[in-house]
Amino acid sequence: MKKFALLLSCLLLAGTAFSQSELTLKTRSYRQQHERQLLDEFRGLLAIPNVVYDTAGIQKTAGYIADMLKRRGIQPQLLDGRTKGVPPAVYGEVMVPGATKTVVFYAHYDGQPVNPNQWAEGLKPFEPALYSGRLDAGGQPVSLPKPGEPINPDWRIYARSSSDDKAGVFTILAAYDALLKMNVKPTANLKFFFEGEEEAGSTHLNEILERHKDKLKSDLWIICDGPVHQTGRKQVQFGVRGDINVELKVYASKRPLHSGHYGNWAPNPAMMLARLLASMKDDDGNVLIKGFYDDVTPLTELEKQALTRIPAIDERLRQELGFGKAEGGGKSLAELLMRPSLNINGLSSANVGKLAANVIPTSATATLDLRLVLGNDARRQVQKVIDHVVAQGYYVTQKESITDEERAKYPRIARITAESGYNAQRTPMDLPIAQTVVKAVQSTVKDNIVLQPSLGGSLPLYLFEQILKTPTITVPVANHDNNQHAENENLRLQNLWDGLETYVALMRL
Amino acid sequence: MKKFALLLSCLLLAGTAFSQSELTLKTRSYRQQHERQLLDEFRGLLAIPNVVYDTAGIQKTAGYIADMLKRRGIQPQLLDGRTKGVPPAVYGEVMVPGATKTVVFYAHYDGQPVNPNQWAEGLKPFEPALYSGRLDAGGQPVSLPKPGEPINPDWRIYARSSSDDKAGVFTILAAYDALLKMNVKPTANLKFFFEGEEEAGSTHLNEILERHKDKLKSDLWIICDGPVHQTGRKQVQFGVRGDINVELKVYASKRPLHSGHYGNWAPNPAMMLARLLASMKDDDGNVLIKGFYDDVTPLTELEKQALTRIPAIDERLRQELGFGKAEGGGKSLAELLMRPSLNINGLSSANVGKLAANVIPTSATATLDLRLVLGNDARRQVQKVIDHVVAQGYYVTQKESITDEERAKYPRIARITAESGYNAQRTPMDLPIAQTVVKAVQSTVKDNIVLQPSLGGSLPLYLFEQILKTPTITVPVANHDNNQHAENENLRLQNLWDGLETYVALMRL
Known part of the structure; x- marks a missing residue:
C-alpha cells in the first residue's frame, strides 16, 4: 500500500499547478500568428470523405496526409501488411542526431460511417462548416475570417472526423510544423503513424505492425485520439477498453x-x-x-486511487445531456468505464x-x-x-x-x-516514461491534468504491446461534446489550439 | 341452442355443393374472350401512384376511376365531407326500374406507403409487372401476351395495391361492365363507392357518409377488400376488427x-x-x-359454431410461411383473430x-x-x-x-x-340479406365457401352501421399470399377472374 501511495504521489506531483513553460507560450504566440493557415490545412483534410468502407475516399485521404508530410520535409511511406487492397498506414520519420529516445505518434485518418439525412439542415459530413457554438446551444454559421483576423476559439468546426480522428492527425503534424517554424529541435526521434482502418476494427493493423516491426521500433507510442476530460481539463490515459x-x-x-x-x-x-x-x-x-x-483483471491500487481523483462530473454531465437517471445503480461514470x-x-x-x-x-x-x-x-x-x-x-x-x-x-x-474486434490494454501507471509524459502535458497548463487508468473508448492498443512490446499512452485533444461517431460531429477550435501546445511539449520529451 | 343450430344449418345449406349457375359460366366465357382488355384496364389503374399521403397521386387515381365509370355510362361524382383537401370518395349509381333492393359496392383506391428500396430487384411499386408465379417460389418475368392469346391464370401481377385494394375497385367495375356486355340486367339498384383514405384510417369517411346520407341509402353495403381463405376457397365475412x-x-x-x-x-x-x-x-x-x-363482446353461438367450420389451415400455413411456432398457446388462427x-x-x-x-x-x-x-x-x-x-x-x-x-x-x-383509428363491426350472421349474399357467392363455385364471423383485418365498417344504419358484408377476391401492406404486393390472376364471377352474381341478388 505504501509503495502505491508513493508512486501515486509522484504521478500526482506532476498534476499540481506548474507555471506554463516558455515553450508553451512560444507555441501559443506562433499559433496566434498562423490561425488562418492552420485552419485552412485542417479544412482541406476534413473536406475529403474518409468513411472507412469508402476505398476511394480513404486513398484520397492517405494521399493528402502524405502531401502534408512532404510539405514538412518528411518522406511519406504507405505501410501495407500481407493483405492487399486494404487501407495502408501513412508513415514518416524524423531521426534526431544524438536522441536517446524514439516516440511514435499515432492517430487514425479513417472515419465512422455517415447517414447524411441525420445531420442538421445545412450541414454535410464532408463540407467543413464553422459555427459560433454548438448547434443545439444556438450556434450560428460564421464565415471564415480573413488571414490575420482573430478567430474566436469557442467556434466549432463541423464535419465527420473533425474530432475523431482527423483532429489527431492534424494536431501531430501541426505540432511538428510548429517546431520547424519556431526553430526548436525535437529531443527524441519522432515517428508518425496514421492508421486508415481503425473504425473498422483495425482488422489488418497486426499485419502492418508485424511486417514493419523494425521500422516501428520505439520506446513509446503516443496515441492522439478521443476527447479530453468533460471538465475541459487535459487528460492522460493509460489504457483503453477493447x-x-x-x-x-x-x-x-x-x-x-x-x-x-x-x-x-x-x-x-x-x-x-x-x-x-x-x-x-x-x-x-x-x-x-x-x-x-x-x-x-482487478485494478491495481494505483489505478483505484487514480480513479478517486478524477473530478466528479456525473451530475453536471447528466444535466447537460438531458437524461434523468444514469445506469449503474449509483456507481460513478469513472468506475463504470472500468x-x-x-x-x-x-x-x-x-x-x-x-x-x-x-x-x-x-x-x-x-x-x-x-x-x-x-x-x-x-x-x-x-x-x-x-x-x-x-x-x-x-x-x-x-x-x-x-x-x-x-x-x-x-x-x-x-x-x-x-466483426473482428480487439481486446483492452493498460499501461502500468508507474512506468518512468509514463511519468515523463505526464510531466510534459502538465507543463503546458496551470490546472491539474486528469490521469485516467483507462479510456472508456477503444483503440487496438493491445497490438502494440503484443507485437512490438512497446507501451502506449493516450493524450487526447477533442472536446468531450463532439458528437463523435454520430451526426453533427464537431471540434471546438480552442481544443485544437490546446492540443497543439500539448503535442509540441510531447515532441520535446 | 336449437334456434342457433337451425340458423347455422340454413347458412351452411348455402355452403353445400351447388352446381355453378348459368350466369357464372356465361361470365367465364365472356372473360376468356376479353382477358387482355381486362388486364389492360387494370394495369392502367395500377400504374398510378396511390399512396394515401400522396395528394397528387390520389387525385390522379380518383380521376382514372371516374373515367372508368364514364366508360360504363355512369356519371361519376366526387363526394367530399366537411373537411376540404382530403381524398374524396368516387361515386356512381345505376338505378334499375322495378328494383326493390339497393346495394352499395365499396372498395378503396388509396394504398399503403411504399419503400421502393425494399421491393425486389426489377420491381417498382407503380410499374405493374407480370410474373410466372410468386417471386420467392421462382416466378420469372413474363411479357404481356397479345390480345386473344391465352393468359396463364397462375401468373401474378406485382404492384402496390394490386391486391389491396385496386383489385376491389377493378373487380366491381369489371363485373358491372360484364353485365353490360353480356346484356344481363342487374336485379337491384347498384351504387358504387370508392374510398380514398382507408389506409390512413378513413379519417374523414364519417363526414362523407353524414353529408351524403340520402344519396347512400341502401339495404346493404358489400365490401370488396382483403384476401379469400388460405385454402383458396371463396369467403364471406360478416365483420372486421377495428x-x-x-x-x-x-x-x-x-x-x-x-x-x-x-x-x-x-x-x-x-x-x-x-x-x-x-x-x-x-x-x-x-x-x-x-x-x-x-x-x-362475447361471440354468439352462431359465430362460435361458424368458427369451428372454418377449414383448419394453421399447420400448412405455418410451413408455407416458414416459422416454427405460432403465438397463442395452441389456439387456432381463426380463434385468435377474434x-x-x-x-x-x-x-x-x-x-x-x-x-x-x-x-x-x-x-x-x-x-x-x-x-x-x-x-x-x-x-x-x-x-x-x-x-x-x-x-x-x-x-x-x-x-x-x-x-x-x-x-x-x-x-x-x-x-x-x-392516429385516429376505428372500432370493430360485426353483422349478425342470421340476417335474411346475409343469407342471400351467401347463396349468391356459393352459386359461383362447387366447393363450400368459407363463412367468417370477422375478418382479422380492418375496415371502418362500424361507420356504415352507426351513420347509415345499414349492414355490411365483406366478399374478398385477392389471394392470401399477396404481400398486402408490404413490399412485392401482388395479385394472382385467377383470383381476379374468380372475383369477376362472384361480383356478377352479387349484382343479381
Whole structure:
C-alpha cells in the first residue's frame, strides 16, 4: 500500500499547478500568428470523405496526409501488411542526431460511417462548416475570417472526423510544423503513424505492425485520439477498453404478413428481439449474460486511487445531456468505464413513422457493441452472448439465409455475426516514461491534468504491446461534446489550439 | 341452442355443393374472350401512384376511376365531407326500374406507403409487372401476351395495391361492365363507392357518409377488400376488427454519445424501448397490458359454431410461411383473430448494418398497431397502452420536443401518439340479406365457401352501421399470399377472374 501511495504521489506531483513553460507560450504566440493557415490545412483534410468502407475516399485521404508530410520535409511511406487492397498506414520519420529516445505518434485518418439525412439542415459530413457554438446551444454559421483576423476559439468546426480522428492527425503534424517554424529541435526521434482502418476494427493493423516491426521500433507510442476530460481539463490515459461489434438478427415468417389477418398468431420478430434484448440487462443496466463480468483483471491500487481523483462530473454531465437517471445503480461514470459493457448501437425492423405499414416484419436487427476490459477476450465475450441467446431457446447461425429445413426444425432462429474486434490494454501507471509524459502535458497548463487508468473508448492498443512490446499512452485533444461517431460531429477550435501546445511539449520529451 | 343450430344449418345449406349457375359460366366465357382488355384496364389503374399521403397521386387515381365509370355510362361524382383537401370518395349509381333492393359496392383506391428500396430487384411499386408465379417460389418475368392469346391464370401481377385494394375497385367495375356486355340486367339498384383514405384510417369517411346520407341509402353495403381463405376457397365475412396505430418513442440523452466513453452509464433508449415492449406480452403472445382483453363482446353461438367450420389451415400455413411456432398457446388462427391484438409494425433507433456506429442513440421508436374486436373502443385501448407505459415508470407526453425541465424531472420519458383509428363491426350472421349474399357467392363455385364471423383485418365498417344504419358484408377476391401492406404486393390472376364471377352474381341478388 505504501509503495502505491508513493508512486501515486509522484504521478500526482506532476498534476499540481506548474507555471506554463516558455515553450508553451512560444507555441501559443506562433499559433496566434498562423490561425488562418492552420485552419485552412485542417479544412482541406476534413473536406475529403474518409468513411472507412469508402476505398476511394480513404486513398484520397492517405494521399493528402502524405502531401502534408512532404510539405514538412518528411518522406511519406504507405505501410501495407500481407493483405492487399486494404487501407495502408501513412508513415514518416524524423531521426534526431544524438536522441536517446524514439516516440511514435499515432492517430487514425479513417472515419465512422455517415447517414447524411441525420445531420442538421445545412450541414454535410464532408463540407467543413464553422459555427459560433454548438448547434443545439444556438450556434450560428460564421464565415471564415480573413488571414490575420482573430478567430474566436469557442467556434466549432463541423464535419465527420473533425474530432475523431482527423483532429489527431492534424494536431501531430501541426505540432511538428510548429517546431520547424519556431526553430526548436525535437529531443527524441519522432515517428508518425496514421492508421486508415481503425473504425473498422483495425482488422489488418497486426499485419502492418508485424511486417514493419523494425521500422516501428520505439520506446513509446503516443496515441492522439478521443476527447479530453468533460471538465475541459487535459487528460492522460493509460489504457483503453477493447471493443467488438455484434449483429443480432431475429427471423420470423418468410414474407411480411398483414398484421390484421395474422396479427395474434404469426410470431413478430420485433417483439422477439425486444424480449431477447430485455433479457440481457437488468433495470440498473447490469448485464445479465452469464459470466459477462468474469475474466476481469482487478485494478491495481494505483489505478483505484487514480480513479478517486478524477473530478466528479456525473451530475453536471447528466444535466447537460438531458437524461434523468444514469445506469449503474449509483456507481460513478469513472468506475463504470472500468467494467465490460453491452450497448445497443441501433435497432431496425420494417419501418416506423410515415413509412410504417400494418405488417408483421420478417426480421428484426440490433447492432450491439461490447466494450472489454483487461482480462476479457473479444471472441470469448461474443461467445457469452451467443450462449445467452441459445439459452433463451434460439437456434443461432451465422448464415444470412435460413433454409426451409431450419425454419421447420427451430421455433426461434437468430443470426449472430461479429466483426473482428480487439481486446483492452493498460499501461502500468508507474512506468518512468509514463511519468515523463505526464510531466510534459502538465507543463503546458496551470490546472491539474486528469490521469485516467483507462479510456472508456477503444483503440487496438493491445497490438502494440503484443507485437512490438512497446507501451502506449493516450493524450487526447477533442472536446468531450463532439458528437463523435454520430451526426453533427464537431471540434471546438480552442481544443485544437490546446492540443497543439500539448503535442509540441510531447515532441520535446 | 336449437334456434342457433337451425340458423347455422340454413347458412351452411348455402355452403353445400351447388352446381355453378348459368350466369357464372356465361361470365367465364365472356372473360376468356376479353382477358387482355381486362388486364389492360387494370394495369392502367395500377400504374398510378396511390399512396394515401400522396395528394397528387390520389387525385390522379380518383380521376382514372371516374373515367372508368364514364366508360360504363355512369356519371361519376366526387363526394367530399366537411373537411376540404382530403381524398374524396368516387361515386356512381345505376338505378334499375322495378328494383326493390339497393346495394352499395365499396372498395378503396388509396394504398399503403411504399419503400421502393425494399421491393425486389426489377420491381417498382407503380410499374405493374407480370410474373410466372410468386417471386420467392421462382416466378420469372413474363411479357404481356397479345390480345386473344391465352393468359396463364397462375401468373401474378406485382404492384402496390394490386391486391389491396385496386383489385376491389377493378373487380366491381369489371363485373358491372360484364353485365353490360353480356346484356344481363342487374336485379337491384347498384351504387358504387370508392374510398380514398382507408389506409390512413378513413379519417374523414364519417363526414362523407353524414353529408351524403340520402344519396347512400341502401339495404346493404358489400365490401370488396382483403384476401379469400388460405385454402383458396371463396369467403364471406360478416365483420372486421377495428384498428388504431400508436407510435411509441423513448428518449434518452439530448445528443448521440460515444458508446465507449458513456456506454455503461448513459441510458440507452433502444434498450429502454426493448424492455418496455417486452413488458407488453408474455412468451405465448398474450398481451399483459392491464385490461387489454376487457370490454370484449362475447361471440354468439352462431359465430362460435361458424368458427369451428372454418377449414383448419394453421399447420400448412405455418410451413408455407416458414416459422416454427405460432403465438397463442395452441389456439387456432381463426380463434385468435377474434381477440384484440398488439403488433409491432416497425422498430427504429440510430442505424444497423453498414451504417451502424458505436453510439448511444438519442431515441428509439416503435410503431404499434392495435386490432380491436366488438366491444373495444379505439381510444380506450390506446389509453390502456399509455397507462401501461406510465406504470413502467414513464412520463408520457404527446409532444415531439422535450423541454430541459421535463428531462430534469423525469427519469424515463416516452412520447405516445395515436392516429385516429376505428372500432370493430360485426353483422349478425342470421340476417335474411346475409343469407342471400351467401347463396349468391356459393352459386359461383362447387366447393363450400368459407363463412367468417370477422375478418382479422380492418375496415371502418362500424361507420356504415352507426351513420347509415345499414349492414355490411365483406366478399374478398385477392389471394392470401399477396404481400398486402408490404413490399412485392401482388395479385394472382385467377383470383381476379374468380372475383369477376362472384361480383356478377352479387349484382343479381
